C-alpha cells in the first residue's frame with residue numbers, strides 16, 4: 001500500500017507575503033485581508049479577488065509564506 005499524494009487541503013490557512021500583510025489561502029483561492037504594500041485592511045468585496053482595494057497592489061503568489 002503506497003500513500004497517495006497529499007490532497008489539496010480545503011482548510012483555509014493564513015499566509016503573509018515575505019512577512020508582510022496577511023491573506024487567507026484556501027486551495028488556490030487567495031483572499032487578501034491586509035495589504036503587504038500599504039498595510040491597510042482590505043475591503044471584503046475585493047479581498048477574494050486577490051488585490052488591494054486601496055492601492056490596487058496585487059501581491060505575487062511567489063511571495064507567499066505561511067504565517068506563524
Ligand SMILES: [Zn+2]
Pocket residue numbers: 035036037038039040052053054055056057
Ligand atoms: Zn494596498
